[in-house]
Amino acid sequence: MQLKAAIFILVGLTTASNGNVNNSSRFVATREWQEIAEGQSIPEGLHVRINLSTGKKEAKLLEKDTNNTQSSLSTVAGADLLDHGTQLPTSNIDKLKEALQNIPADKFELDEKELKKVKANYKTYDQIKQYLKEANLDVKSDGDILKKLIKRFEELHKSKDPTETKVREELDNLFEDLQYLVHQIDNAVEFINYKGIEKIIWPCLNQTESSLRIHGFKLFGTIAQNNPKAKIALFERNGGAILLTKISQTTKSDELSAGLYAFGSLVRKFPHALTELLTPQGYSLLFDVLGKNVGLRVKVKIVRLISDLVQDYEHALSSKEPDPIMKERYQSTNLKESLLKVDYCRRAAEFFHQNKAGLLQDESMSEEVISALRSISPNLCHEVWSGCALFRHTLLVLRNNLDTRLDERSGDSGGAVYLREIQHTIDQFVEELYGRERRKDEL
Structure with a gap:
């Protein structure tokens, strides 16, 4: 058993010097702790301790109310008692061992009457779970909740009309819960493992109901944002190409805004996706948004996205302590060369001038x-x-x-x-x- 508190042992100890003691250097005790030099003899009746932070023995005069012909040995609290060379009489060691053996063990048994009293005062774990369940307070992990939400969406998607007011309200609440959960990296990965992309996101993006498509875009973006594992999983499921297609097909500002958020969350700080998705055709689909009859703020998102991608590129290549792997990957994208080839600078200047009135x-x-x-x-x-x-x-x-x-x-x-x-x-x-x-x- 390991002792954590300070142990005080009062023994009738007359400190004797061994063959190496230097009697010419006597220990002069005071009321303050002083270190005892190696081999130095000390007089009787002192309070002696082992300082475990230094490993040295220290001594001082006993307080008046405890001053007697005995000596006191202790350790500084917070550490285990160690042997630093002080020899205790065998009789006292035996007494100490006997006292330690008499300390109650961790295991104890109650008689049947006492056990009934304990059971009457406390509920079992199974009883507590039952009470929580009856009070609709059943404790679940985030994974359990994700499974439940996915299952409920499938039920609504198969049997209900999403345009009905009550169904729409339930779906809004369901996606609000999902957004809250999957913004955590581990939960987002679990959502993907539970086939949430296939069971929720793709069905939403294929709906004619605009509110569901918006929910799908936003959930996609939240999962991908700052989550490398999720980005890879979405990209492997052809997520980037699907997003570009859906963005090109809609003319609704809210849908486009949510779609661009999802696309930006996927491609930012993911150079492989940049290379594969921002081809001349990919750029063309994005730049087409600048000519659509949609809100100006949606078009501004295109300009912001391109600028963010260029800044990520510059940071990866020119930061003071660049990541060699990320630097190499960004270099392989040829991002700036690609933007110059698709004449982005001229397109951006035209957008800036043509939307002057809205910016004013x-x-x-x-x-x-x-x-x-x-x-x-x-x-x-x-x-x-x-x-x-x-x-x-x-x-x-x-x-x-x-x-x-x-x-x-x-x-x-x-x-x-x-x-x-x-x-x-x-x-x-x-x-x-x-x-x-x-x-x-x-x-």
Whole structure:
């Protein structure tokens, strides 16, 4: 049995020196602990301990209420008692062993009467489970809940009309629970192992009901986001190609927004997917969104996604401590070369100019677009945009519009600070593209 507390043993011990004792160096005791040198003799009646943090013996005078002709040996609390050379009389060791043997064992038995009293005061584990079940508080693991949700979706999908109000409400709650669970990496992998992709996501994406397709896209994106194992599993199931096809087939803003979220979650920080999916045809399907009659914020997502992919690429290649494997994989994508081949810089400039009116109405969206374009300008599009008069014109129009907005918000100090930050970003972008001498408004 291991002793964790300090052990105090009072023994009638007269410290005797062995053949190596140096009697010329006597120990002078005080009321404070002092270290006993090796072979140093000590007088009788001291309080002696072994300091287990240093392994040294220490001694001091006994307190008045315990001062007698005996000596006290102890260890510093928090460690096991070790032998550091102090010899105890055999009789005291025998007494200690006898005392330890008399400590009650871990096992004990109650007589039948006492056992009945204990059972009357406490419930068994099976009884507790039954009470929780009756109170609808049956304890389940996340895996159990995932299985239950998958099974319930299959029941609703086979026998119910998803457009009915009650069914739709139940499905909304079901997907809310799924979203919460699968954002955890382990749960997402379990969802895939339970064939959740085949049983829920693909059926949703093949539905004519828009709300189900949106649920399917969002669940796909949540599973893939920052989850390498899930990305691989989805990619192996042809998930990327399915997403691009579904994105190309819809003209609804909400569906496109959810689909782009799913696609971005899959391809970001997954260079193999970039190589396989962002071919000229893949880019064409994405760029077609810029020409669709959908909300401007959806189109901005395309610009943001391309900028994020380029920044991931640059980070993998030029970070201070790059991952050699990830660097090699990103290099093999030839991402920047591919974007130049599909004329992305010109397409982005056209989008920027053509949607000038919409950006003027929403400064937060203007900030998103300008920040995204500026982030990839130096390493990708600087040459194209610096020679484009319409690109510069659009930047200056947005900047001058912020002057008007500032006048309108003269009493809103917080809003004014935000607008000036956007102006400062535009000024920097103009200077980077066209130089300091051309920052003046020439409209």
